[in-house]
Amino acid sequence: MFKEERAEYKFQWKDLGNIEVGRPNLGPTTMVSVYRLMQYTLRDVLISKYGVESANKLLSEAGKLAGTEFCKNLLDLTANFEAFVAQLQETLKSLNIGVLRIEKADLSKMDFVLTVSEDLDCSGLPLTGETVCDYDEGFIAGILNTYTGKDFVVKEIDCWATGDRTCRFTAGIKK
Amino acid sequence: MFLLERVSDALLRLARGELPDLLNPPAPNVSEEVARLVDATNNIIKEYANARSFLMSLSEGSLDVDPPPRNFLISPFKQLHSNLRHLTWQTQQVSKGDLSQQVDFLGDFSLAFNSMIDSLKEKRRIEEALRKSHEDLKSANTLIMESIEYASSI
Numbered sequence: 001m002f003k004e005e006r007a008e009y010k011f012q013w014k015d016l017g018n019i020e021v022g023r024p025n026l027g028p029t030t031m032v033s034v035y036r037l038m039q040y041t042l043r044d045v046l047i048s049k050y051g052v053e054s055a056n057k058l059l060s061e062a063g064k065l066a067g068t069e070f071c072k073n074l075l076d077l078t079a080n081f082e083a084f085v086a087q088l089q090e091t092l093k094s095l096n097i098g099v100l101r102i103e104k105a106d107l108s109k110m111d112f113v114l115t116v117s118e119d120l121d122c123s124g125l126p127l128t129g130e131t132v133c134d135y136d137e138g139f140i141a142g143i144l145n146t147y148t149g150k151d152f153v154v155k156e157i158d159c160w161a162t163g164d165r166t167c168r169f170t171a172g173i174k175k
Numbered sequence: 176m177f178l179l180e181r182v183s184d185a186l187l188r189l190a191r192g193e194l195p196d197l198l199n200p201p202a203p204n205v206s207e208e209v210a211r212l213v214d215a216t217n218n219i220i221k222e223y224a225n226a227r228s229f230l231m232s233l234s235e236g237s238l239d240v241d242p243p244p245r246n247f248l249i250s251p252f253k254q255l256h257s258n259l260r261h262l263t264w265q266t267q268q269v270s271k272g273d274l275s276q277q278v279d280f281l282g283d284f285s286l287a288f289n290s291m292i293d294s295l296k297e298k299r300r301i302e303e304a305l306r307k308s309h310e311d312l313k314s315a316n317t318l319i320m321e322s323i324e325y326a327s328s329i
Contacts, residue, residue, distance in 0.1 A: 082268060086275040099279055101261035115257050117280070129245050163247035165254040 009065055013073040029096075032120060039121065039135065060138035067142020077147055081107060084147055096120070103168070110150065112171040114140070119167050122160040131159040133167050144171055178209060182216050194224055222248050229256075238263060262288065274299065 002015070019028045039059075046055035071077070074091055075084065089100045098116040105112050117123070121133050137154045144152040151174040158164035178201055185195040197217050201210050225243035230252060232240035238260050242253045258281055265276050265288065274296050278288040 082273040083275050093279060102264050103260040104264060127247055162245050163250050165250045166257050168257065
């Protein structure tokens with residue numbers, strides 16, 4: 001199931017398992033550093049094996065798959081845009097993923113500028129001058145794609161690691 | 176003026192909030208350390224120049240002006256700028272009648288904004304209850320009038 005060869009993605013929400021049963025004593029949460037340990041070691045290996053550009057693409061693609069499943073399983077797709085944003089903000093906050101804020105939303109053009117503060121992936125990282133939230137880019141694109149049914153391109157323009165304290169993303173329909 | 180004096184003068188002017196001119200590149204015979212000091216000072220002057228024009232716009236409430244990218248000097252101000260943009264969007268949403276939004280983790284702003292949203296929701300709830308009560312009264316009144324009419328026709 002997890003290790004069979006595949007030509008297309010097979011991930012399903014139930015693959016996350018029954019954590020309540022599996023971790024009766026340690027519970028469903030862990031530390032942010034543990035999450036980052038996995039992501040940044042994985043990034044390191046991906047870059048070493050496939051180069052920076054491919055590694056970024058792979059992380060973004062994985063984020064997109066996660067965002068798609070997250071949206072399908074945890075959010076109400078029938079809600080209007082305002083209610084959808086409100087529940088997305090609340091869900092990201094309750095899962096300690098980050099604090100989502102909308103800066104601009106042009107529904108007629110499907111153009112958005114949004115920020116994520118206290119981001120799981122990057123807040124507190126050393127200031128390197130690089131944007132590092134490739135996984136988040138894909139995650140947000142996956143959510144927007146699933147909710148709107150349109151293919152979105154999401155680009156991180158500011159990041160904690162570029163000295164901006166909050167991550168800023170632009171999102172628009174793929175042309 | 177000696178090179179180190181010019182560096183010192185530039186730094187003092189920056190500390191006073193003034194914008195000094197960039198320092199001329201040092202002569203080839205100066206030490207590497209001094210050349211690096213001049214370079215670093217010029218970097219600070221450039222970053223401060225970018226920051227200053229952004230901060231002036233921010234202080235005037237011009238939120239459309241984007242912050243200078245990769246400028247580490249003013250990170251908290253960039254966060255403030257982002258928060259103000261978000262509050263502007265939230266306020267626009269409220270003006271359209273969207274009361275589903277909440278502002279999280281913005282200190283006094285959050286308290287004030289969320290309290291305003293709660294008040295508006297309560298106002299909307301009372302208005303809805305009043306409207307329903309008015310409708311009920313109207314229906315009851317119609318029934319009474321119909322009964323009176325029926326009674327008088329007997």
